[in-house]
Amino acid sequence: MTASNAERHAQGEQWLVPNYKPQPIALVRGEGSRLWDADGREYLDLMGGIATAALGHCHPKVVSALNEQAGKLWHVSNLFSTEPQLELAKRLIAHSFADRAFFCNSGAEANEVALKLARRHFYDRKEDRFEIVAFEDSFHGRTLFTLSATGQPAYREGFEPVVPGIHHAPFNDLAAADALVGDRTAAILVEPMQGEGGVRPATPEFLEGLRRLADGRGCLLIFDEIQTGMGRTGALFAHQKYGVTPDIMTLAKALGNGIPIGAMLARDEIAQALVPGTHGSTFGGNPLAAACATVVLDELTEGGVLEHAEAMGRKLGERLDAMAKRFGSDKVVEARGMGLLRGLELHGPAADVVSGCREQGVLVISAGANVVRIAPPLVIEEAELDRGLDVLEKVLEDVLA
Numbered sequence: 001m002t003a004s005n006a007e008r009h010a011q012g013e014q015w016l017v018p019n020y021k022p023q024p025i026a027l028v029r030g031e032g033s034r035l036w037d038a039d040g041r042e043y044l045d046l047m048g049g050i051a052t053a054a055l056g057h058c059h060p061k062v063v064s065a066l067n068e069q070a071g072k073l074w075h076v077s078n079l080f081s082t083e084p085q086l087e088l089a090k091r092l093i094a095h096s097f098a099d100r101a102f103f104c105n106s107g108a109e110a111n112e113v114a115l116k117l118a119r120r121h122f123y124d125r126k127e128d129r130f131e132i133v134a135f136e137d138s139f140h141g142r143t144l145f146t147l148s149a150t151g152q153p154a155y156r157e158g159f160e161p162v163v164p165g166i167h168h169a170p171f172n173d174l175a176a177a178d179a180l181v182g183d184r185t186a187a188i189l190v191e192p193m194q195g196e197g198g199v200r201p202a203t204p205e206f207l208e209g210l211r212r213l214a215d216g217r218g219c220l221l222i223f224d225e226i227q228t229g230m231g232r233t234g235a236l237f238a239h240q241k242y243g244v245t246p247d248i249m250t251l252a253k254a255l256g257n258g259i260p261i262g263a264m265l266a267r268d269e270i271a272q273a274l275v276p277g278t279h280g281s282t283f284g285g286n287p288l289a290a291a292c293a294t295v296v297l298d299e300l301t302e303g304g305v306l307e308h309a310e311a312m313g314r315k316l317g318e319r320l321d322a323m324a325k326r327f328g329s330d331k332v333v334e335a336r337g338m339g340l341l342r343g344l345e346l347h348g349p350a351a352d353v354v355s356g357c358r359e360q361g362v363l364v365i366s367a368g369a370n371v372v373r374i375a376p377p378l379v380i381e382e383a384e385l386d387r388g389l390d391v392l393e394k395v396l397e398d399v400l401a
């Protein structure tokens with residue numbers, strides 16, 4: 001059990017399918033915004049397991065919810081009602097536009113069911129609408145339908161033919177979306193802020209325009225809030241900051257603070273299309289995952305975490321803006337983002353900054369090739385954030401020199 005980073009890394013290279021390219025450390029323990037590797041080295045976490053560990057690692061309330069549920073009931077399938085799943089659904093509905101929830105295990109599955117629901121909704125209404133309008137540089141998952149909706153051709157290479165009837169417009173280009181939405185369009189699928197595609201917020205006019213387009217042309221509007229939801233932008237859901245409401249929303253990542261769970265939320269009239277037998281998941285909304293997610297939602301909405309995330313997000317934004325200014329536009333394209341999901345776009349690859357920070361004990365990630373992405377636990381303390389950003393700034397000095 002006490003293998004070193006180097007041994008674990010070598011084992012991964014030998015035993016695992018080589019689809020990931022992990023960093024050369026094995027993480028063994030976490031607490032709050034800190035992590036420890038197999039060699040006993042401590043790291044400050046400014047990436048939160050890719051915007052997932054919203055309450056930090058091993059949050060005591062999530063740990064006790066998981067332990068308590070583990071001693072009660074793990075799994076019975078969705079052929080039975082379970083208390084944690086219904087408690088979670090009740091809270092998600094109370095805090096959102098939605099009337100109904102469907103639970104699954106990941107972001108891709110949440111988007112998969114959202115897209116299927118859009119098609120099925122129009123099938124029931126005997127309208128020949130099956131097309132999806134999505135956006136360039138988007139990321140929606142790795143199942144074939146969600147991969148087809150993802151607006152980054154590199155992810156599709158070798159997996160074609162993709163699901164037909166999906167069109168991509170440039171992000172934030174309302175006129176281009178307008179030209180693609182027609183009488184065959186079932187839904188427009190969009191991230192209020194693109195995450196993997198480079199931490200790119202939608203403009204208010206764009207999201208408002210998509211809502212108008214969907215209403216005017218009679219299709220549905222789906223917001224993929226898998227990365228932006230659950231307090232990441234300082235609001236519970238990013239669309240609340242824009243004042244634009246979707247018909248369907250998908251969540252995953254921070255919903256369970258790291259335990260696998262995804263959700264699709266929809267208005268009642270739309271959700272009705274998924275009659276018995278149309279869709280399902282063995283593990284979806286499993287008692288263990290739902291018990292954790294319930295605590296996450298309670299902490300965000302009643303425990304002051306959203307307010308803290310908003311304040312820390314402002315601070316993060318100010319510091320990244322200052323760095324962009326300091327290094328100048330010939331080195332840094334721009335700083336952008338919302339709340340505690342922000343990026344610094346460089347003119348060159350972000351990989352050296354990511355590895356340089358790691359060597360200095362701070363974990364950040366990239367978003368696309370050139371964007372350094374910062375997405376710490378929402379509970380990160382101000383002094384920790386400052387310390388991590390001091391390291392980032394020093395590493396940028398070296399890499400951009």
Ligand SMILES: Cc1ncc(COP(=O)(O)O)c(C=O)c1O
Pocket residue numbers: 106107108109111139140141142191195196224225226227228252253
């Ligand atoms: C916006 C968005 N949608 C969907 C997904 C896919 O989620 P998962 O990896 O849980 O399938 C991701 C993952 O990064 C995401 O950021």
